[in-house]
Amino acid sequence: MKLPIFIADAFTARAFHGNPAAVCLLENKLDEDVHQKIAREMNLSETAFVRKLQPTDDFTQSSCFGLRWFTPASEVPLCGHATLASAAVLFYKIKNVNSTLTFVTLSGELKARRAEDSIVLDLPLYPTFPQDFHEIEALIKAAIGDTMVQDIQYSPDTRKLLVRLSDSYNRSFLETLKVNTETLLQVENTGKVKGLILTLKGEPDGQTYDFYSRYFAPWVGVAEDPVTGSAHTVLSSYWSQQLGKKNMHAFQCSRRGGDLDISLRADGRVDVRGSAAIVLEGTLTA
Template sequence: MIWFLFGFSSSEGSRFGLRWFTPACEVPLCGHATLASAAVLFHKIKNVNSTLTFVTLSGELRAKREEDGIVLDFPLYPAHPQDFHEVEDLIKTAIGDTLIQDICYSPDTRKLLVRLSDTYNRSFLENLKVNTQNLLQVENTGKVKGLILTLKGDPDGQAQAFDFYSRYFAPWLGVAEDPVTGSAHTVLSSYWSQQLGKKNMHACQCSCRGGELEISLHPDGRVDIRGSVAIVLEGTLTA
Protein backbone atom coordinates (compact mmCIF):
# COMPACT_ATOMS: atom_id res chain seq x y z
CA MET A 1 0.00 0.00 0.00
CA ILE A 2 1.25 3.50 -0.92
CA TRP A 3 -0.41 6.62 0.43
CA PHE A 4 0.01 10.36 -0.04
CA LEU A 5 -0.43 12.88 2.75
CA PHE A 6 -1.04 16.54 1.92
CA GLY A 7 -0.96 19.45 4.32
CA PHE A 8 0.85 22.49 5.59
CA SER A 9 2.51 23.10 8.95
CA SER A 10 2.61 19.39 9.70
CA SER A 11 3.74 20.00 13.29
CA GLU A 12 0.89 22.41 14.09
CA GLY A 13 -1.81 21.83 11.47
CA SER A 14 -4.77 19.62 12.29
CA ARG A 15 -6.22 19.04 8.81
CA PHE A 16 -4.61 17.02 6.01
CA GLY A 17 -5.52 15.49 2.65
CA LEU A 18 -4.97 11.74 2.32
CA ARG A 19 -5.16 9.29 -0.61
CA TRP A 20 -4.39 5.56 -0.77
CA PHE A 21 -3.14 3.33 -3.61
CA THR A 22 -2.74 -0.44 -3.84
CA PRO A 23 -0.42 -1.98 -6.48
CA ALA A 24 -3.43 -1.98 -8.83
CA CYS A 25 -5.56 1.11 -8.15
CA GLU A 26 -6.66 3.91 -5.84
CA VAL A 27 -8.98 2.84 -3.02
CA PRO A 28 -11.55 4.96 -1.14
CA LEU A 29 -10.56 3.86 2.37
CA CYS A 30 -7.56 2.25 4.05
CA GLY A 31 -7.37 1.88 7.81
CA HIS A 32 -3.77 0.89 8.44
CA ALA A 33 -2.41 3.62 6.16
CA THR A 34 -4.53 6.19 8.02
CA LEU A 35 -3.21 4.82 11.31
CA ALA A 36 0.35 5.02 10.01
CA SER A 37 -0.14 8.61 8.80
CA ALA A 38 -1.42 9.64 12.22
CA ALA A 39 1.44 7.82 13.95
CA VAL A 40 4.06 9.65 11.90
CA LEU A 41 2.42 13.02 12.52
CA PHE A 42 1.99 12.37 16.26
CA HIS A 43 5.22 10.56 17.09
CA LYS A 44 7.80 11.65 14.48
CA ILE A 45 6.66 15.12 13.38
CA LYS A 46 5.52 15.86 16.96
CA ASN A 47 2.22 17.36 15.89
CA VAL A 48 0.82 19.31 18.84
CA ASN A 49 -2.85 18.45 18.29
CA SER A 50 -4.66 15.65 20.10
CA THR A 51 -6.99 15.05 17.11
CA LEU A 52 -6.18 15.16 13.39
CA THR A 53 -8.66 15.33 10.50
CA PHE A 54 -7.93 13.64 7.18
CA VAL A 55 -9.91 14.71 4.10
CA THR A 56 -10.38 11.59 1.93
CA LEU A 57 -12.56 9.93 -0.70
CA SER A 58 -14.57 8.55 2.25
CA GLY A 59 -15.16 11.98 3.73
CA GLU A 60 -13.49 13.36 6.83
CA LEU A 61 -11.74 10.79 9.03
CA ARG A 62 -10.36 11.63 12.46
CA ALA A 63 -7.46 10.20 14.40
CA LYS A 64 -7.26 10.80 18.14
CA ARG A 65 -4.09 10.37 20.16
CA GLU A 66 -4.47 8.32 23.34
CA GLU A 67 -1.95 6.88 25.79
CA ASP A 68 -2.44 3.29 24.69
CA GLY A 69 -2.73 3.88 20.94
CA ILE A 70 -4.61 5.83 18.28
CA VAL A 71 -8.38 5.85 17.77
CA LEU A 72 -9.70 6.22 14.22
CA ASP A 73 -13.19 7.65 13.66
CA PHE A 74 -14.52 5.91 10.52
CA PRO A 75 -17.85 5.55 8.70
CA LEU A 76 -20.01 2.54 9.59
CA TYR A 77 -21.37 0.64 6.59
CA PRO A 78 -24.38 -1.72 6.80
CA ALA A 79 -24.32 -5.15 5.20
CA HIS A 80 -27.53 -6.63 3.77
CA PRO A 81 -28.54 -10.29 3.32
CA GLN A 82 -27.19 -11.73 0.08
CA ASP A 83 -28.73 -14.56 -1.97
CA PHE A 84 -26.25 -17.47 -1.89
CA HIS A 85 -26.94 -18.50 -5.47
CA GLU A 86 -25.85 -15.10 -6.81
CA VAL A 87 -22.38 -15.51 -5.28
CA GLU A 88 -22.14 -19.30 -5.12
CA ASP A 89 -19.38 -19.56 -7.72
CA LEU A 90 -17.27 -16.93 -5.95
CA ILE A 91 -17.63 -18.59 -2.55
CA LYS A 92 -17.06 -22.12 -3.87
CA THR A 93 -13.95 -20.96 -5.71
CA ALA A 94 -12.56 -19.24 -2.62
CA ILE A 95 -13.33 -21.74 0.15
CA GLY A 96 -14.77 -24.87 -1.48
CA ASP A 97 -17.35 -26.72 0.61
CA THR A 98 -16.66 -24.87 3.86
CA LEU A 99 -19.90 -24.56 5.83
CA ILE A 100 -21.55 -21.13 5.73
CA GLN A 101 -23.67 -19.55 8.47
CA ASP A 102 -24.60 -16.27 6.77
CA ILE A 103 -23.83 -14.11 3.72
CA CYS A 104 -24.19 -10.32 3.51
CA TYR A 105 -23.17 -7.65 1.04
CA SER A 106 -22.16 -4.03 1.62
CA PRO A 107 -23.08 -1.93 -1.44
CA ASP A 108 -21.22 1.11 -0.07
CA THR A 109 -17.89 -0.72 0.04
CA ARG A 110 -18.59 -3.53 -2.46
CA LYS A 111 -17.43 -6.06 0.13
CA LEU A 112 -18.96 -9.52 0.45
CA LEU A 113 -19.16 -10.75 4.06
CA VAL A 114 -19.22 -14.53 4.49
CA ARG A 115 -19.78 -15.79 8.01
CA LEU A 116 -18.48 -19.31 8.52
CA SER A 117 -20.42 -21.89 10.50
CA ASP A 118 -20.44 -21.45 14.27
CA THR A 119 -19.19 -25.02 14.49
CA TYR A 120 -15.74 -23.82 13.40
CA ASN A 121 -13.17 -22.24 15.72
CA ARG A 122 -10.37 -19.70 15.32
CA SER A 123 -7.83 -22.34 14.37
CA PHE A 124 -9.99 -23.42 11.44
CA LEU A 125 -10.19 -19.88 10.06
CA GLU A 126 -6.46 -19.30 10.55
CA ASN A 127 -5.54 -22.47 8.66
CA LEU A 128 -8.19 -22.23 5.94
CA LYS A 129 -6.65 -22.27 2.46
CA VAL A 130 -8.35 -19.57 0.41
CA ASN A 131 -8.05 -19.63 -3.37
CA THR A 132 -7.73 -16.02 -4.51
CA GLN A 133 -6.02 -16.71 -7.84
CA ASN A 134 -9.20 -17.49 -9.77
CA LEU A 135 -11.57 -15.00 -8.15
CA LEU A 136 -11.05 -12.32 -10.79
CA GLN A 137 -12.24 -14.71 -13.51
CA VAL A 138 -15.23 -15.85 -11.44
CA GLU A 139 -16.32 -12.34 -10.37
CA ASN A 140 -15.51 -9.69 -12.98
CA THR A 141 -18.68 -7.59 -12.90
CA GLY A 142 -17.26 -5.04 -10.45
CA LYS A 143 -19.93 -5.78 -7.84
CA VAL A 144 -17.47 -7.38 -5.41
CA LYS A 145 -14.13 -5.75 -4.62
CA GLY A 146 -13.36 -7.50 -1.33
CA LEU A 147 -14.13 -10.80 0.41
CA ILE A 148 -14.48 -10.88 4.21
CA LEU A 149 -14.45 -14.24 5.96
CA THR A 150 -15.63 -13.96 9.53
CA LEU A 151 -16.38 -16.20 12.49
CA LYS A 152 -18.14 -15.76 15.81
CA GLY A 153 -15.74 -15.29 18.70
CA ASP A 154 -15.02 -17.11 21.92
CA PRO A 155 -17.59 -17.95 24.57
CA ASP A 156 -17.92 -15.40 27.36
CA GLY A 157 -15.53 -15.90 30.23
CA GLN A 158 -12.52 -17.11 28.25
CA ALA A 159 -9.22 -15.36 28.80
CA GLN A 160 -8.58 -12.67 26.17
CA ALA A 161 -11.91 -13.47 24.49
CA PHE A 162 -12.74 -11.96 21.11
CA ASP A 163 -16.22 -11.11 19.90
CA PHE A 164 -15.39 -12.08 16.31
CA TYR A 165 -12.57 -13.14 14.02
CA SER A 166 -11.95 -12.28 10.38
CA ARG A 167 -9.68 -12.52 7.37
CA TYR A 168 -9.84 -10.24 4.32
CA PHE A 169 -9.04 -10.82 0.64
CA ALA A 170 -9.04 -8.27 -2.20
CA PRO A 171 -7.39 -9.68 -5.34
CA TRP A 172 -9.60 -7.32 -7.38
CA LEU A 173 -7.48 -4.50 -5.90
CA GLY A 174 -4.15 -6.29 -6.24
CA VAL A 175 -4.10 -7.52 -2.63
CA ALA A 176 -4.38 -11.29 -2.22
CA GLU A 177 -4.79 -11.07 1.57
CA ASP A 178 -4.54 -8.00 3.78
CA PRO A 179 -3.11 -8.47 7.30
CA VAL A 180 -5.31 -6.05 9.29
CA THR A 181 -8.03 -4.10 7.48
CA GLY A 182 -9.75 -1.05 8.92
CA SER A 183 -12.09 -0.72 5.94
CA ALA A 184 -13.33 -4.29 6.39
CA HIS A 185 -14.13 -3.53 10.03
CA THR A 186 -16.42 -0.67 9.00
CA VAL A 187 -18.63 -3.50 7.66
CA LEU A 188 -17.80 -6.14 10.27
CA SER A 189 -18.60 -3.75 13.12
CA SER A 190 -22.06 -3.08 11.74
CA TYR A 191 -22.79 -6.77 11.16
CA TRP A 192 -21.54 -8.12 14.49
CA SER A 193 -23.07 -5.30 16.51
CA GLN A 194 -26.47 -6.41 15.22
CA GLN A 195 -25.72 -10.11 15.67
CA LEU A 196 -24.35 -9.79 19.21
CA GLY A 197 -26.36 -6.82 20.46
CA LYS A 198 -23.16 -5.02 21.47
CA LYS A 199 -21.71 -1.56 20.78
CA ASN A 200 -18.23 -2.26 22.15
CA MET A 201 -16.34 -5.24 20.77
CA HIS A 202 -12.90 -6.83 20.74
CA ALA A 203 -11.96 -8.16 17.30
CA CYS A 204 -9.09 -10.18 15.89
CA GLN A 205 -8.05 -10.36 12.25
CA CYS A 206 -6.20 -13.66 12.24
CA SER A 207 -4.07 -13.57 9.10
CA CYS A 208 -0.39 -14.49 9.36
CA ARG A 209 0.41 -10.85 10.26
CA GLY A 210 -2.87 -10.18 11.99
CA GLY A 211 -3.81 -7.92 14.85
CA GLU A 212 -6.38 -6.95 17.45
CA LEU A 213 -8.86 -4.07 17.22
CA GLU A 214 -11.02 -2.40 19.85
CA ILE A 215 -14.32 -1.24 18.37
CA SER A 216 -16.91 1.23 19.67
CA LEU A 217 -20.00 2.23 17.70
CA HIS A 218 -21.22 5.84 17.87
CA PRO A 219 -24.89 6.84 18.19
CA ASP A 220 -24.37 8.93 15.04
CA GLY A 221 -23.66 5.91 12.83
CA ARG A 222 -19.88 5.94 12.89
CA VAL A 223 -17.35 3.69 14.56
CA ASP A 224 -14.17 4.16 16.59
CA ILE A 225 -11.43 1.64 15.79
CA ARG A 226 -8.53 1.62 18.24
CA GLY A 227 -5.13 0.19 17.32
CA SER A 228 -1.54 0.31 18.47
CA VAL A 229 1.36 1.35 16.24
CA ALA A 230 5.11 0.81 16.04
CA ILE A 231 7.38 2.69 13.62
CA VAL A 232 9.89 0.11 12.36
CA LEU A 233 11.51 1.80 9.37
CA GLU A 234 12.51 5.31 8.33
CA GLY A 235 13.96 6.51 5.04
CA THR A 236 14.27 9.34 2.54
CA LEU A 237 13.07 9.29 -1.08
CA THR A 238 15.14 11.19 -3.64
CA ALA A 239 14.23 11.94 -7.24
Protein backbone atom coordinates in the same frame (compact mmCIF):
# COMPACT_ATOMS: atom_id res chain seq x y z
CA MET B 1 12.40 14.50 -6.15
CA LYS B 2 12.98 13.59 -2.51
CA LEU B 3 10.10 12.63 -0.22
CA PRO B 4 10.08 11.68 3.48
CA ILE B 5 8.76 8.13 3.70
CA PHE B 6 7.96 5.79 6.59
CA ILE B 7 6.66 2.27 7.09
CA ALA B 8 4.43 1.64 10.09
CA ASP B 9 2.95 -1.67 11.23
CA ALA B 10 -0.68 -0.86 12.10
CA PHE B 11 -3.02 -2.52 14.60
CA THR B 12 -0.14 -3.93 16.60
CA ALA B 13 2.33 -2.70 19.20
CA ARG B 14 5.07 -5.04 17.89
CA ALA B 15 7.24 -4.67 14.82
CA PHE B 16 6.65 -7.20 12.03
CA HIS B 17 3.07 -7.87 13.10
CA GLY B 18 -0.16 -6.12 12.13
CA ASN B 19 -0.43 -4.52 8.69
CA PRO B 20 2.47 -2.54 7.21
CA ALA B 21 1.68 0.67 5.34
CA ALA B 22 4.02 3.14 3.69
CA VAL B 23 3.40 6.82 4.48
CA CYS B 24 4.66 9.64 2.23
CA LEU B 25 4.55 13.25 3.42
CA LEU B 26 3.91 15.66 0.54
CA GLU B 27 4.90 19.31 0.73
CA ASN B 28 3.56 19.84 -2.79
CA LYS B 29 1.24 18.06 -5.17
CA LEU B 30 2.55 15.07 -7.08
CA ASP B 31 1.78 14.26 -10.69
CA GLU B 32 -1.15 11.84 -10.63
CA ASP B 33 0.74 8.88 -12.07
CA VAL B 34 3.56 9.23 -9.53
CA HIS B 35 1.29 8.16 -6.65
CA GLN B 36 0.66 4.83 -8.31
CA LYS B 37 4.31 4.36 -9.28
CA ILE B 38 5.40 4.89 -5.68
CA ALA B 39 2.73 2.49 -4.38
CA ARG B 40 3.86 -0.13 -6.89
CA GLU B 41 7.48 0.41 -5.85
CA MET B 42 6.64 0.02 -2.13
CA ASN B 43 4.62 -3.13 -2.93
CA LEU B 44 2.66 -3.06 0.33
CA SER B 45 -1.09 -3.48 0.55
CA GLU B 46 -1.36 0.32 0.94
CA THR B 47 0.76 3.41 0.52
CA ALA B 48 -0.67 6.57 2.08
CA PHE B 49 0.02 10.09 0.84
CA VAL B 50 -0.43 12.84 3.43
CA ARG B 51 -0.45 16.28 1.84
CA LYS B 52 -0.64 19.86 3.07
CA LEU B 53 -3.90 21.55 2.12
CA GLN B 54 -2.43 25.06 2.18
CA PRO B 55 1.12 26.28 1.48
CA THR B 56 1.30 27.71 4.99
CA ASP B 57 0.38 24.40 6.65
CA ASP B 58 2.95 22.63 8.80
CA PHE B 59 3.18 18.90 9.54
CA THR B 60 4.02 19.66 13.17
CA GLN B 61 1.50 22.43 13.89
CA SER B 62 -1.45 21.92 11.54
CA SER B 63 -4.34 19.61 12.39
CA CYS B 64 -5.94 19.00 8.97
CA PHE B 65 -4.37 17.28 5.97
CA GLY B 66 -5.35 15.61 2.74
CA LEU B 67 -4.99 11.84 2.60
CA ARG B 68 -5.09 9.34 -0.28
CA TRP B 69 -4.44 5.59 -0.35
CA PHE B 70 -3.05 3.43 -3.14
CA THR B 71 -2.57 -0.33 -3.44
CA PRO B 72 0.08 -1.51 -5.92
CA ALA B 73 -2.73 -1.66 -8.50
CA SER B 74 -5.13 1.23 -7.84
CA GLU B 75 -6.39 4.04 -5.62
CA VAL B 76 -8.94 2.98 -3.00
CA PRO B 77 -11.70 5.07 -1.36
CA LEU B 78 -11.00 4.01 2.24
CA CYS B 79 -8.15 2.41 4.16
CA GLY B 80 -8.16 2.18 7.93
CA HIS B 81 -4.72 0.74 8.63
CA ALA B 82 -2.92 3.27 6.42
CA THR B 83 -4.87 6.07 8.15
CA LEU B 84 -3.69 4.72 11.50
CA ALA B 85 -0.13 4.53 10.13
CA SER B 86 -0.34 8.12 8.87
CA ALA B 87 -1.53 9.39 12.24
CA ALA B 88 1.21 7.41 14.01
CA VAL B 89 3.89 9.01 11.81
CA LEU B 90 2.55 12.50 12.47
CA PHE B 91 2.09 11.96 16.21
CA TYR B 92 5.19 9.91 17.02
CA LYS B 93 7.82 10.90 14.44
CA ILE B 94 6.85 14.41 13.32
CA LYS B 95 5.70 15.27 16.87
CA ASN B 96 2.46 16.91 15.75
CA VAL B 97 1.22 18.98 18.67
CA ASN B 98 -2.51 18.34 18.22
CA SER B 99 -4.52 15.72 20.09
CA THR B 100 -6.79 15.10 17.08
CA LEU B 101 -5.98 15.12 13.37
CA THR B 102 -8.52 15.48 10.55
CA PHE B 103 -7.90 13.85 7.17
CA VAL B 104 -9.79 14.96 4.08
CA THR B 105 -10.33 11.81 1.98
CA LEU B 106 -12.48 10.22 -0.70
CA SER B 107 -14.61 8.90 2.19
CA GLY B 108 -15.12 12.34 3.71
CA GLU B 109 -13.40 13.68 6.79
CA LEU B 110 -11.80 11.05 9.02
CA LYS B 111 -10.39 11.85 12.44
CA ALA B 112 -7.58 10.24 14.41
CA ARG B 113 -7.04 11.07 18.06
CA ARG B 114 -4.42 10.17 20.61
CA ALA B 115 -5.49 7.72 23.32
CA GLU B 116 -2.66 6.89 25.72
CA ASP B 117 -0.44 4.40 23.83
CA SER B 118 -2.89 3.91 20.95
CA ILE B 119 -4.81 5.86 18.31
CA VAL B 120 -8.58 5.98 17.79
CA LEU B 121 -9.92 6.32 14.24
CA ASP B 122 -13.33 7.88 13.60
CA LEU B 123 -14.62 5.90 10.61
CA PRO B 124 -17.92 5.50 8.76
CA LEU B 125 -20.12 2.53 9.60
CA TYR B 126 -21.55 0.61 6.67
CA PRO B 127 -24.66 -1.60 6.88
CA THR B 128 -24.88 -5.04 5.30
CA PHE B 129 -27.80 -6.74 3.59
CA PRO B 130 -28.60 -10.43 3.04
CA GLN B 131 -27.06 -11.83 -0.12
CA ASP B 132 -28.60 -14.72 -2.02
CA PHE B 133 -26.18 -17.65 -1.93
CA HIS B 134 -26.93 -18.82 -5.45
CA GLU B 135 -25.93 -15.46 -6.93
CA ILE B 136 -22.40 -15.69 -5.58
CA GLU B 137 -22.09 -19.47 -5.12
CA ALA B 138 -19.34 -19.73 -7.72
CA LEU B 139 -17.27 -17.08 -5.94
CA ILE B 140 -17.59 -18.74 -2.54
CA LYS B 141 -16.86 -22.21 -3.93
CA ALA B 142 -13.79 -20.89 -5.74
CA ALA B 143 -12.51 -19.22 -2.59
CA ILE B 144 -13.22 -21.73 0.20
CA GLY B 145 -14.53 -24.90 -1.45
CA ASP B 146 -16.99 -26.84 0.68
CA THR B 147 -16.38 -24.91 3.90
CA MET B 148 -19.72 -24.56 5.71
CA VAL B 149 -21.26 -21.09 5.56
CA GLN B 150 -23.71 -19.73 8.13
CA ASP B 151 -24.57 -16.31 6.69
CA ILE B 152 -23.81 -14.16 3.66
CA GLN B 153 -24.14 -10.38 3.63
CA TYR B 154 -23.23 -7.66 1.15
CA SER B 155 -22.19 -4.05 1.72
CA PRO B 156 -23.17 -1.99 -1.34
CA ASP B 157 -21.35 1.09 -0.02
CA THR B 158 -17.99 -0.69 0.04
CA ARG B 159 -18.68 -3.53 -2.42
CA LYS B 160 -17.47 -6.00 0.19
CA LEU B 161 -18.95 -9.49 0.49
CA LEU B 162 -19.16 -10.76 4.08
CA VAL B 163 -19.19 -14.54 4.49
CA ARG B 164 -19.75 -15.84 8.01
CA LEU B 165 -18.43 -19.33 8.50
CA SER B 166 -20.34 -21.92 10.53
CA ASP B 167 -20.24 -21.46 14.31
CA SER B 168 -19.00 -25.06 14.47
CA TYR B 169 -15.56 -23.82 13.36
CA ASN B 170 -12.99 -22.27 15.70
CA ARG B 171 -10.26 -19.67 15.37
CA SER B 172 -7.66 -22.25 14.41
CA PHE B 173 -9.79 -23.37 11.48
CA LEU B 174 -10.05 -19.83 10.11
CA GLU B 175 -6.33 -19.20 10.60
CA THR B 176 -5.32 -22.31 8.64
CA LEU B 177 -8.04 -22.20 5.99
CA LYS B 178 -6.55 -22.25 2.49
CA VAL B 179 -8.24 -19.54 0.45
CA ASN B 180 -7.81 -19.62 -3.31
CA THR B 181 -7.62 -16.03 -4.53
CA GLU B 182 -6.01 -16.79 -7.89
CA THR B 183 -9.26 -17.58 -9.72
CA LEU B 184 -11.49 -14.99 -8.06
CA LEU B 185 -10.88 -12.34 -10.72
CA GLN B 186 -12.19 -14.73 -13.37
CA VAL B 187 -15.16 -15.89 -11.30
CA GLU B 188 -16.22 -12.35 -10.29
CA ASN B 189 -15.41 -9.69 -12.87
CA THR B 190 -18.62 -7.63 -12.83
CA GLY B 191 -17.27 -5.03 -10.40
CA LYS B 192 -19.90 -5.85 -7.78
CA VAL B 193 -17.38 -7.36 -5.35
CA LYS B 194 -14.12 -5.61 -4.51
CA GLY B 195 -13.34 -7.42 -1.26
CA LEU B 196 -14.13 -10.75 0.41
CA ILE B 197 -14.49 -10.88 4.21
CA LEU B 198 -14.44 -14.25 5.95
CA THR B 199 -15.60 -13.97 9.54
CA LEU B 200 -16.28 -16.20 12.52
CA LYS B 201 -17.97 -15.73 15.88
CA GLY B 202 -15.64 -15.49 18.87
CA GLU B 203 -15.37 -17.83 21.83
CA PRO B 204 -18.55 -18.62 23.78
CA ASP B 205 -17.14 -16.99 26.93
CA GLY B 206 -16.81 -13.69 25.05
CA GLN B 207 -13.77 -12.80 27.14
CA THR B 208 -11.12 -13.05 24.42
CA TYR B 209 -12.44 -11.83 21.08
CA ASP B 210 -15.99 -11.15 19.97
CA PHE B 211 -15.27 -12.10 16.37
CA TYR B 212 -12.49 -13.07 13.98
CA SER B 213 -11.92 -12.28 10.32
CA ARG B 214 -9.67 -12.54 7.29
CA TYR B 215 -9.83 -10.26 4.25
CA PHE B 216 -9.04 -10.80 0.57
CA ALA B 217 -9.02 -8.18 -2.20
CA PRO B 218 -7.36 -9.49 -5.37
CA TRP B 219 -9.65 -7.11 -7.31
CA VAL B 220 -7.47 -4.20 -6.13
CA GLY B 221 -4.18 -6.09 -6.22
CA VAL B 222 -4.12 -7.41 -2.63
CA ALA B 223 -4.40 -11.19 -2.34
CA GLU B 224 -4.80 -11.14 1.47
CA ASP B 225 -4.64 -8.01 3.59
CA PRO B 226 -3.12 -8.66 7.05
CA VAL B 227 -5.34 -6.31 9.13
CA THR B 228 -8.05 -4.22 7.51
CA GLY B 229 -9.67 -1.18 9.09
CA SER B 230 -12.07 -0.67 6.19
CA ALA B 231 -13.36 -4.24 6.48
CA HIS B 232 -14.20 -3.52 10.11
CA THR B 233 -16.46 -0.64 9.09
CA VAL B 234 -18.61 -3.47 7.69
CA LEU B 235 -17.84 -6.14 10.30
CA SER B 236 -18.66 -3.75 13.15
CA SER B 237 -22.13 -3.13 11.78
CA TYR B 238 -22.83 -6.84 11.24
CA TRP B 239 -21.51 -8.20 14.53
CA SER B 240 -23.05 -5.42 16.60
CA GLN B 241 -26.46 -6.59 15.39
CA GLN B 242 -25.62 -10.27 15.78
CA LEU B 243 -24.18 -9.96 19.29
CA GLY B 244 -26.25 -7.04 20.58
CA LYS B 245 -23.09 -5.19 21.57
CA LYS B 246 -21.73 -1.71 20.88
CA ASN B 247 -18.23 -2.34 22.19
CA MET B 248 -16.28 -5.27 20.77
CA HIS B 249 -12.77 -6.68 20.60
CA ALA B 250 -11.77 -8.18 17.26
CA PHE B 251 -8.82 -10.09 15.84
CA GLN B 252 -7.88 -10.46 12.17
CA CYS B 253 -6.45 -13.93 11.70
CA SER B 254 -3.84 -13.35 9.03
CA ARG B 255 -0.31 -14.72 9.44
CA ARG B 256 0.77 -11.36 10.92
CA GLY B 257 -2.43 -10.82 12.95
CA GLY B 258 -3.85 -7.66 14.48
CA ASP B 259 -6.08 -6.41 17.31
CA LEU B 260 -8.88 -3.88 16.98
CA ASP B 261 -11.08 -2.37 19.68
CA ILE B 262 -14.42 -1.23 18.31
CA SER B 263 -17.03 1.16 19.69
CA LEU B 264 -20.20 2.02 17.77
CA ARG B 265 -21.25 5.60 18.29
CA ALA B 266 -24.62 7.28 18.60
CA ASP B 267 -23.99 9.34 15.46
CA GLY B 268 -23.87 6.25 13.25
CA ARG B 269 -20.10 6.04 12.98
CA VAL B 270 -17.56 3.72 14.58
CA ASP B 271 -14.40 4.28 16.62
CA VAL B 272 -11.68 1.77 15.79
CA ARG B 273 -8.76 1.77 18.20
CA GLY B 274 -5.32 0.29 17.57
CA SER B 275 -1.61 0.69 18.08
CA ALA B 276 1.17 1.15 15.54
CA ALA B 277 4.90 0.43 15.41
CA ILE B 278 7.04 2.53 13.05
CA VAL B 279 9.71 0.25 11.59
CA LEU B 280 11.34 2.35 8.87
CA GLU B 281 12.00 5.98 8.06
CA GLY B 282 13.94 7.42 5.19
CA THR B 283 13.88 9.41 1.97
CA LEU B 284 12.36 8.33 -1.31
CA THR B 285 14.42 9.55 -4.26
CA ALA B 286 13.00 9.62 -7.77
